[in-house]
């Protein structure tokens with residue numbers, strides 16, 4: 001029978017076993033949990049993304065408010081952009 005499923009190596013007997021096996025079928029030992037998508041970190045990831053989103057949106061909100069207020073302060077018409085480099 002062909003082994004088409006994903007396998008890993010039992011750390012005790014070095015036999016190929018199913019990747020999600022919790023007990024080796026050869027040596028019948030308990031196995032450490034299989035490599036899985038980091039479920040524990042997904043929460044931290046979400047929290048980090050949420051925090052970053054809050055910070056970014058907060059900064060964007062403050063910037064927008066600042067620019068809007070700044071428009072009120074500026075009574076003179078906008079000047080054309082000055083070139084930073086002196087002409088040759």
Ligand SMILES: [Zn+2]
Pocket residue numbers: 010011012013014015024025026027028029
């Ligand atoms: Zn084993």
